[in-house]
Amino acid sequence: MTLKNLTKRLSTIKRSIVTSMLCLLAMTFVWQGAFFSNNVAMASNDVGDKVQNKVDKDAGRAKNFIQDTKEKVQDAAKSNASKVEDATDGKGNAIERKAKKDKARILEKSEKDAARTEKAVDNTQNAIERTVENIKDAFSK
Numbered sequence: 001m002t003l004k005n006l007t008k009r010l011s012t013i014k015r016s017i018v019t020s021m022l023c024l025l026a027m028t029f030v031w032q033g034a035f036f037s038n039n040v041a042m043a044s045n046d047v048g049d050k051v052q053n054k055v056d057k058d059a060g061r062a063k064n065f066i067q068d069t070k071e072k073v074q075d076a077a078k079s080n081a082s083k084v085e086d087a088t089d090g091k092g093n094a095i096e097r098k099a100k101k102d103k104a105r106i107l108e109k110s111e112k113d114a115a116r117t118e119k120a121v122d123n124t125q126n127a128i129e130r131t132v133e134n135i136k137d138a139f140s141k
Contacts, residue, residue: 077106
């Protein structure tokens with residue numbers, strides 16, 4: 001799986017989370033106009049809890065997907081380097097050295113990319129949770 005596919009899938013996950021939040025916001029504004037009792041606060045808390053549970057679940061899935069992708073990229077790099085080593089005479093010629101450098105570079109880059117992507121997922125999750133909490137607070141006052 002390429003990095004392009006990974007970013008495309010993560011972009012899709014982000015879009016679905018943002019869409020869920022926008023729907024939640026739209027529902028809360030409709031409820032705010034329609035009801036002026038404590039029922040709105042209780043409903044917003046229930047919906048908010050459901051959204052937060054969904055966000056936690058989706059973030060966990062995204063992180064698992066990121067880790068799986070990183071491992072597949074690393075396995076492919078190791079396998080390719082091993083194939084080059086097997087195909088050459090094993091005396092450290094230029095092609096073999098290049099394959100080893102490429103493997104090391106790919107392993108390092110995959111670690112950094114995975115960490116950066118997981119951080120982005122965490123930031124998105126935190127932003128959504130803060131928004132939900134702010135909405136809950138607005139209705140509870």
